[in-house]
Amino acid sequence: MIEDPAYWHRLQFAFTVTYHYLFPQLTMGLVWFLVFWKWRAVRTGDERYAVAARFWTKILALTFVVGVVTGIPMEFQFGTNWAGFTRYSGGVIGQTLAMEGMFAFLLESAFIGALVWGEQRLGPTKHFLAAVGVAVGSWLSAYFILATNAFMQHPVGHAVGTDGTLVLADLPAYLLNEWALVQFVHNQAAALVTGTFAVAAVGAFYALRGVHTDQARLYLRHGTMAGLAAATLVAFPTGDAQAKIVARYQEPALAGMEGRFETGPMAAITLIGQPNVKERRIDNPIKIPGVLSFLAYGTFHSDVRGLDKFPQEAWPENIELLYYSFHVMAGLGTIFIGLMGLASVQAFRQRLDATRPLLWILMLAFPFPFIANTAGWMTAELGRQPWLVYGLFRTREGYSAVVSSGDVLFTLIGLTGLYFVLGLLYLFLVGHEILHGPDAASPHRAPVPVPVEVGRG
Amino acid sequence: MAELWFGLLCLSLVLFVILDGWNIGAGVLHMIVAKSDLERRQVIAALGPMWSWNEVWLIAAGGTFVLAFPRVMAVSFAGFYLALWLVLWSFLLRGISIEVGGHIPDRLWQSAWDFVFAFSSVLLAVLFGTALGNVIRGVPLDGTGQFSMSLFTDFGVRGRVGILDWYTLSVAVFTTTLLAAHGSTYLRLKTTGRVHEQSDLWARRLWLAAAVLFVIITLETQIVRPELSGAFVHRPIAWLSVAILFAGAAAVWNGLRRPSEPRAFAGSCAVIASLLLGAAASVFPTLLHSTLAPEHSLTIYDGATAEGSLRLALIWWPVAFVLAVTYFVAVMRNYGGKVRSAGDAHDLDQIRGE
Numbered sequence: 166m167i168e169d170p171a172y173w174h175r176l177q178f179a180f181t182v183t184y185h186y187l188f189p190q191l192t193m194g195l196v197w198f199l200v201f202w203k204w205r206a207v208r209t210g211d212e213r214y215a216v217a218a219r220f221w222t223k224i225l226a227l228t229f230v231v232g233v234v235t236g237i238p239m240e241f242q243f244g245t246n247w248a249g250f251t252r253y254s255g256g257v258i259g260q261t262l263a264m265e266g267m268f269a270f271l272l273e274s275a276f277i278g279a280l281v282w283g284e285q286r287l288g289p290t291k292h293f294l295a296a297v298g299v300a301v302g303s304w305l306s307a308y309f310i311l312a313t314n315a316f317m318q319h320p321v322g323h324a325v326g327t328d329g330t331l332v333l334a335d336l337p338a339y340l341l342n343e344w345a346l347v348q349f350v351h352n353q354a355a356a357l358v359t360g361t362f363a364v365a366a367v368g369a370f371y372a373l374r375g376v377h378t379d380q381a382r383l384y385l386r387h388g389t390m391a392g393l394a395a396a397t398l399v400a401f402p403t404g405d406a407q408a409k410i411v412a413r414y415q416e417p418a419l420a421g422m423e424g425r426f427e428t429g430p431m432a433a434i435t436l437i438g439q440p441n442v443k444e445r446r447i448d449n450p451i452k453i454p455g456v457l458s459f460l461a462y463g464t465f466h467s468d469v470r471g472l473d474k475f476p477q478e479a480w481p482e483n484i485e486l487l488y489y490s491f492h493v494m495a496g497l498g499t500i501f502i503g504l505m506g507l508a509s510v511q512a513f514r515q516r517l518d519a520t521r522p523l524l525w526i527l528m529l530a531f532p533f534p535f536i537a538n539t540a541g542w543m544t545a546e547l548g549r550q551p552w553l554v555y556g557l558f559r560t561r562e563g564y565s566a567v568v569s570s571g572d573v574l575f576t577l578i579g580l581t582g583l584y585f586v587l588g589l590l591y592l593f594l595v596g597h598e599i600l601h602g603p604d605a606a607s608p609h610r611a612p613v614p615v616p617v618e619v620g621r622g
Numbered sequence: 623m624a625e626l627w628f629g630l631l632c633l634s635l636v637l638f639v640i641l642d643g644w645n646i647g648a649g650v651l652h653m654i655v656a657k658s659d660l661e662r663r664q665v666i667a668a669l670g671p672m673w674s675w676n677e678v679w680l681i682a683a684g685g686t687f688v689l690a691f692p693r694v695m696a697v698s699f700a701g702f703y704l705a706l707w708l709v710l711w712s713f714l715l716r717g718i719s720i721e722v723g724g725h726i727p728d729r730l731w732q733s734a735w736d737f738v739f740a741f742s743s744v745l746l747a748v749l750f751g752t753a754l755g756n757v758i759r760g761v762p763l764d765g766t767g768q769f770s771m772s773l774f775t776d777f778g779v780r781g782r783v784g785i786l787d788w789y790t791l792s793v794a795v796f797t798t799t800l801l802a803a804h805g806s807t808y809l810r811l812k813t814t815g816r817v818h819e820q821s822d823l824w825a826r827r828l829w830l831a832a833a834v835l836f837v838i839i840t841l842e843t844q845i846v847r848p849e850l851s852g853a854f855v856h857r858p859i860a861w862l863s864v865a866i867l868f869a870g871a872a873a874v875w876n877g878l879r880r881p882s883e884p885r886a887f888a889g890s891c892a893v894i895a896s897l898l899l900g901a902a903a904s905v906f907p908t909l910l911h912s913t914l915a916p917e918h919s920l921t922i923y924d925g926a927t928a929e930g931s932l933r934l935a936l937i938w939w940p941v942a943f944v945l946a947v948t949y950f951v952a953v954m955r956n957y958g959g960k961v962r963s964a965g966d967a968h969d970l971d972q973i974r975g976e
Contacts, residue, residue: 230721233674234714238707240684244699245706251699255692256927260935263685267942270678275949278671279956286956298949330692332928336937565700567770576707583714590718594725 173573174246174564179546180577181238183539184584188232190538193307193353194360194395195225196300198387199280203293217383218296219284220603221364224595226281229299231591233274235584240266246573250553250563256332257323257339258313265309273302307356308349315345317554318545319414331557347410348545351403354395355541358501359534361392365508366531367599369524372517380603382518389512389527392505399498405460411548412461415555416470418548421481422491423457425471432457432469440488445472482550490543497537504530623933624926625907627690630939632902634683639750639898640804640891641676645669646750647805649716649743650798652736655809655820662736663724668812668961672953673720677713682946689935694909694925701761701769702753705785709749715742744798751797755790758901759783759846760911763918779846783913789846796835800894803828807874807890811883814962825886826878833871836897847911850904860903866896 199218206214240262243251276298284292316323322339326332333339368384371377412419419425424440424447425432434457438450455465462469472480481487508527511517518524549555553563648665656662687695699706715738723735759779763769774784806828809821844851854860870892877886905911909925912918926932 226721230717234717237681237713238710240681241699241706241710243688244684244695245703246700248696248700251688251696252693255688255695256931259685259689259692259927260931263682263689263935264938264942266678266682266685267939267946270681271675271942271946272949274675274678275672275946275953277674279953282671283956291956295953326928330927333931333934336934565696565703567700567768568703572703576704579707579711583711587714587718590722594722597726 168570170566170568170570170573171561171564173570173577174568175560177573177577177580178242178246181235181242181580181584183542184588185232185235185239186538186542187535188228188235189303189307190356190359190535191228191363192225192232193303193356194358195221195228195363196296196303196360197357198360198364198391199225199296200293200300201387203289203296207289207293213379213383216603217380220380220598222281223598224363225299226277227591227594227598229277231587235587238580246565246568247563248565248567250558252330253558253563254316254323254331254554256326256330257320258316260333260336260339261309261313261316265306265313269302269306269309273299273306276302304353307353308345311349311352312340312342312345314545315342315348317552318348318549319344319410320554320557331554344410344414347403347406351399351407352541354398354403355534355538357395358392358399359538361388361395361505362501362527362531362534364388365392365505365527366529369528370599371602373521373524373528377602378518385508385517385524385527386512389505389508389517393502393509396498396501396505400502404495404498408460409462412469415548417472417475417479418481418487419461420470420472420475421484421487422544422548424484424488425457425469426473428468428471428474430458430466430468431455432461432467434460435492440485442484478551480551481548483547487544487547490540490547494537494540494544497533497540501534501537623929623936624690624922626936627686627926627932628902628906628909628922631683631686631690632898634679634686636895636898638676638679638683640894641679642673643801643804643894644808645673645676645716645720645805646743646746647801647803648809649739649805650747650802651805651809651821651824652740652743655806655824656817659729659732659736661815661817662732664813664815664817664961665809666720666723666739668809668817669720670812670954670957672950674717675950677717686939690927690932691909691922691925692927694920697763697768697920698761698910701771702756702785703770704773705749705752709746709753712742712745712749716746747798747801748794750801751794752785752790754797754901755793756785757910758793758843758850758905759787759789760913760919762914763910763912763920764914765918767918767920769912779913781913789842792835792842793839796832796839799828799835800832800897803832804890804894807877807883807887811887812961814960818960822878822881829874829878853906854900854904857903857906860900863896863900863903866892866899870896 199221202214202218202221205211206218243255243258243262276295279287279295280292280299283295287295316339319342320331321342322333322335322337323331324334364384365388368381368388371381372385408419411422423432423435424438426445431454433452433454435447436451436453438447438452441448458467458469459465461467472484504526508517508523511520511523551559551561553560648669652662652665656665684695719735719739719742723732723739726732760783761769761771762782772784774786775782777784777787779787779789803825806821806825810818810825813821870889873889874886874893875889877883877889907921907923908919909922910920912920
């Protein structure tokens with residue numbers, strides 16, 4: 166494994182993309198809070214909303230910049246580390262990669278600066294529009310990259326060219342890939358969960374310390390209610406649709422996710438248990454019969470094919486990790502609905518800021534959506550193995566043959582160091598902002614107006 | 623169709639070099655034209671609210687490259703593996719230094735990030751120059767259609783070349799000077815006070831140096847790739863680039879003497895565009911020239927994806943381009959004028975730090 170360059174290329178991509186996605190999920194979740202609060206501020210003139218928007222813009226700006234600088238290497242890695250893949254499928258996935266740059270990045274980067282520094286200069290309406298620009302841009306970017314991923318999961322709209330590489334045959338079919346649509350709503354709802362947990366956690370932090378009481382109440386109310394809605398959406402209908410689409414197009418992945426080695430009706434879902442691939446069973450399982458059949462096909466009696474029905478070279482390579490990822494994601498997702506449901510009830514009864522145990526849980530719960538999102542992506546990507554483009558092109562064929570293991574190890578170590586420092590820096594600065602708090606008296610980023618137009622050059 | 627996409631790729635690259643060029647150039651000069659902490663905040667603020675939009679043109683160009691010429695993208699990015707990672711790390715440091723440098727009102731914090739900003743900008747200028755030098759000189763593409771290069775070999779320009787040799791290094795010196803000249807011309811337009819005076823002074827020096835270096839590079843290119851000048855004189859676009867170069871140089875000269883800041887800046891943009899246009903016109907239609915044997919070179923015709931894919935992309939690419947320019951105009955209309963440096967200037971909040 167250590168000798169194998171494919172291993173290092175995979176590890177580096179997995180590391181950089183996992184790290185990168187910690188930040189965009191928060192940006193995409195938070196940005197709609199900003200849009201909403203800025204809209205309320207414009208409509209009602211209520212200063213509370215303006216203060217909240219100003220404070221969270223600072224957190225968003227820091228998150229955004231780390232997302233940008235860790236995102237740039239992602240696109241370039243298609244060429245540097247995955248040249249085989251790019252040569253094979255660039256004629257198709259190049260479309261959405263270029264669209265992401267041209268439609269989405271140029272939109273969000275145009276307005277992020279205006280959003281962060283331009284409140285005074287732009288005035289309330291234009292500044293609100295800048296927030297909308299960033300929100301739409303970041304979600305568009307997600308769509309294009311998910312469409313690219315959807316092609317790897319379930320290739321459509323392509324044809325095989327004369328030299329054996331893929332070419333685009335049908336642009337609408339490629340862009341509106343069923344997998345992309347389902348994955349988009351599921352993934353975006355999950356990003357909203359990350360945002361709502363962050364908002365609620367900061368609200369709980371202030372409420373427990375008894376500072377910024379008004380703002381804390383606002384964050385807790387909006388955070389928990391939006392959190393309940395988002396967490397529910399992640400499970401139903403989007404998670405359900407995602408499970409069905411995996412069952413339809415990636416049967417071995419579904420079997421791997423559940424560690425299901427045998428075929429049959431009334432397929433059970435395993436709540437707890439460890440996959441034992443050598444013995445082809447789940448050790449010490451606690452199961453609920455029929456649920457997997459129901460989730461995958463809508464009836465309890467449907468047959469779910471197990472891994473025994475597929476040749477071993479079609480199995481996902483790392484069944485243990487796939488199984489744990491899926492169970493961590495699904496388990497956390499279920500807990501999120503319960504937690505946010507309970508918190509919303511208390512918030513609705515105006516009792517949340519007095520329910521201290523619940524505030525403690527909300528304050529400490531914010532890392533878990535990051536874990537759930539990461540586990541969800543690991544489920545998607547490990548389930549896709551051993552294919553890079555499902556059914557067409559194997560992962561082993563995709564890496565850059567001219568780049569040696571040692572070179573990849575070198576850049577991987579470099580990236581690990583840089584990203585570690587970047588993470589510390591991010592936590593330090595976000596911590597600094599949160600401790601400083603939303604301060605109505607000195608609106609940061611809303612500088613005193615002075616005449617600056619001293620002639621246009 | 624491949625020619626058209628070569629043109630669009632060049633367009634996005636030219637936009638990137640002009641737009642991000644002023645950020646990089648300002649970064650190269652950051653420690654030189656701005657001495658106090660406040661002046662350094664002023665330089666960063668002068669980059670404007672859209673500095674990352676400028677940088678994104680590289681991503682757009684990268685996307686367009688995969689879209690139109692996936693095979694060449696794959697070969698070249700893998701071949702330049704370590705050099706490209708240096709570029710990516712420099713971008714990372716540059717972006718962070720711009721965004722967090724003003725975040726904490728502490729001298730040590732700000733000085734540290736000012737240095738990171740200058741250092742990563744110099745690295746970027748040098749690396750882009752080296753990249754341009756490599757594209758013109760060629761890379762050791764062999765019969766497998768791939769290459770991989772050491773950082774340097776014997777510093778010669780034939781056969782088994784490395785990324786660095788006497789030619790690519792001198793191109794790097796030239797582009798660093800040129801981008802610094804461009805950056806100083808930009809800062810001269812966008813600032814007041816001491817930074818303005820210093821930028822004005824450095825603009826004069828750097829443009830003179832760039833002109834001298836340009837003559838040297840042209841002669842060197844004649845030695846490295848003698849066949850290019852033959853192709854160059856037969857292409858109308860090449861002559862157009864010469865015309866733009868002269869017009870731009872005249873505008874820079876005139877704008878520095880008059881002094882008219884917008885004119886000099888427009889001239890600076892024109893000079894950069896004309897140099898890249900001229901380089902593209904002379905290497906066309908080769909995207910990657912082989913230093914081992916000319917038949918291994920990759921042209922736009924070998925590298926392009928299917929005609930049908932390119933035609934489909936032509937539906938949406940221009941729409942996206944027009945939208946992007948619209949955003950730029952919509953935002954920048956609110957950001958005319960100069961960025962001041964005095965302690966009482968609260969123009970962009972970055973000046974003050976917090």
